[in-house]
Amino acid sequence: MENKKMSESVNISGPLIGSIDEGTSSTRFLVFDVLQRKVVASHQLEIKQYYPQEGWVEQDPMELLGAVLECIKKTMEKMESVGLNKSDIKAVGITNQRETTLVWDKKTGEPLYNAIVWLDMRTTTTMEIVLDKIPNKTRNKNYLKPLCGLPMSPYFSALKIRWLIDNVPKIRQAVQSENCAFGTVDTWLIWNLTQGKLHATDVSNASRTMLMNIETLKWDPLLCQFFEVPQHMLPEIRSSSETYGTITNPEILAGIQITGCVGDQQGALLGQLCLKPGQAKATYGTGCFLLYNTGHVKVDSTHGLITTVAYKIGKSAAIYALEGSVAVAGAALSWLRDNMQMLSHITQSQTLAEQVRCSGGVYFVPAFSGLYAPYWQQDARGVICGITEDTQQYHIIRAALEAVCFQTRDILEAMAKDSGTTMSSLQVDGGMTVNNLLMQTQADIIGITVVRPNMFETTALGAAILAGIGANLLEITDINASQVTKFSPQIGENERDIRYTKWKMAVERSLNWDNSSAPTFDS
Template sequence: MSGRYVISIDQSTQGTKALLFDKNGVLMCRCDVAHKQIINDLGWVSHDPEEIYENVITAVKGVISKANISPELVVSVGISNQRETSLIWEKETGKPLNHAVVWQCARAASICERSEIKEIEAYIYKTTGIKLSPYFPAAKIAWLLENTMGAGKLADNNAICHGTMDSYLVYRLTGGQVYATDYSNASRTQLFDIFNLKWDERICSAFGIEVSNMPKVMDSDSCYGYTDFEGLLSEKIPIHGVMGDSHAALFGQDCCEKGKTKATYGTGSSIMMNIGEKPILSKNGLVTSLAWGRGGHVQYVLEGNLNYTGAVITWLKDDLGLIENAAETEKFANEATRDDELYLVPAFTGLGAPYWNFRAKAAIIGMDRTTGKAEFCRAALECIAYQITDIVKAMSEDSGVTLSELRVDGGPTRNEYLMQFQSDMAGCKVLVPNQEELSGIGAAYMAGIAAGLWDDSILSKLKRTVHEPTMDEKKVKSKYEGWKKAVETVNK
């Protein structure tokens, strides 16, 4: 296999990355292409699917050009995608019928309030592992079908496709030959029975969606058809790995055994624990999903999602003007008054997991006359760790597994203060990898293993920096109790 390469396409909220990996699984180079964030006067967030597809082709061409390799040496492709973003397109042409509804967008909230849906709310949770919410594709697809001209007729004639970004990209890259999604993405739609591994007729019907129009669900390491990237390659190559971005990061972190847990620090955060081959419905405000399917077997995860982690630092910089760049927060945190008891509860759009109170408002608790920029920066960093600790504790309670380590990824993991504080609060080792693109790495490794280039030993390739708890236990207890009291002030 000398001289052969794998490409992964990481299609995220802000843009599309193409990453090129060599025969040893080393990331050689990448090409990033941003797409427009379409936000209207109502605050609806949309993406143009056609622009995203064109950017995929541009990014792949760009990464091959930057690496200065022959396109014919690329032997397999993997895809990771922004998960809940939903879209509809015409089956015959592959043409999008409307802009995609982005995962952040809550325009479909009224659909979740309909009586025919509310009356099966408990059934939805017990079947899908997900609490009823417009965050998920079920309501988003229903909204698109109802508000897109001609969509209803196409749906009646089985001439429409709808789903998440992975299924759209597979469809376009294969010239309409493959209409499929993987278990990880299917499990996030709120339409999929995670116990019996099939689209649920009753839930689909309640949302006005025909099961016959849903994509085929396949193992994440299946062959999703072949592509030449619009003629870039002389011969078509297999798309051999498809996963939602958080699941791909879990795989890239080698969290393939029960109890292994990762936290992705981005604008928001996804914290996932592998719970093995048997699902557990959370009693503590978490979601149960499928990690992936491999070789005919599936694994499950518990997951908690946070809307404001890295976004808190952006708020400090862009809205308050307290810092010029994110790196400054580490310096200021170390300069802050040691006995300061300032807490920031970043409930700017309510409290997410594990509280789920969307009426809650953000708050700053514990200010005094000595509170300044340094204390604000430290509170902003610490609230990230507190929120993730909330979810880690809920996962341990649901699963019965006490964490010995937390594998982390994302830009904020470069912040030494945050990583050490995270280790202290969570009471476990925090492992920071030497690479950041874990979603892209996970998709590439899935594709390369499936294509026979590597075996599972490639997953242990990452080198990691380890942070271990050093804070006095009494201080940890006091600080975390202070956080819980601060949350209580807004969680009413």
């Protein structure tokens, strides 16, 4: 009776589901009343990134794990303050930054190297070596795409694994003795939450490695052979929604089952309820990622997008998506804050950008480590064009926000060409979407309505939904749509196209800057 009264006092309508959201810049643990799309309690911690050399981005695996455990503990304390406890959490889901690569000792669980973050570009040279293996020396970046859905790029995990084996002696030794485990962040967390009993990942994360066959949803022997990655170090591939195992870590949530796992961008697609073919979402965080649901059909892009697994529920057929990835979105504002001292906090970006009516003809292409979709140009570097004696810091900050919007339009145009349809609206989520100026600018530049949910935590919600389904606690049809805020275009087609043409001119100026290290491709 007491628990029922407490549940009523915090207005809970269904089972509570925990969601671990381990992103690039922060870690969170949230407890959802999924049926109401409501966060009951949560805690968040920032995650450090380390830059040992130019283009290298690393994180400490133990810090990632420690942050998850700390967020869970703090969230539980907040739940207890409103009369709830661990037993009220019926299942846990995990969502995570993708492609980030970790390796550890199978016997001790000790990390053998720092996590190589998805943004890291050190494998450019490794890619050049691997490309020499392609028959007839065609060096076609899409050579493996029919098998894995992905173009050859330092972005994905396979090249990161190859670099680690080639350059870290103790990893090479552990691989040779079959004592080395690989995983993306989800796998690392599952391993530790189950105290080494479970070495597993889901199809959405596995689809980002270049090692999983995009049709069979299994590790592909030809891909593993091509990258010289032994299968004994790879985790078991499972669906995104099923019982993985029971948390046995005595520090937190012992006895609760992990029943959902999904890459963060795919989690946001589900959290936005983009369940039908043709629906799409954009998530604005460190990078920007657009996913377009193609249903059970695997669509092969001819315009620079990638084919990925969106999610797979139990034994049901997988849902696929087209994806366009922008490497630098919020990271551009971080750069303006940390390197240029143009603002002291990213939340100031809207206020400072609104000090001027427009960007003053300034265009900022933040290609710090190359351009992702739809260009896939590793040799691109950042440029700021159109500076005059009247340019102020406010113009550059505004141009950084506009760069996110222009890059989004690049991907939407590619999606329209691949799908043969034009979207009437774009659903958005992620930390940057609190910026109303950014959202209005996005609507202006793409010429369609931008729809922002009033509950921002869609990525974590997606993992919670999958966990609830995997634990047989709910059905996807039980989830109500979110209340939304809409931003409609406020400029004309002519102005929109003129601005976009200048953006494309700026992109052209960013290309071919780092010819010394970037391989050349045939298209």
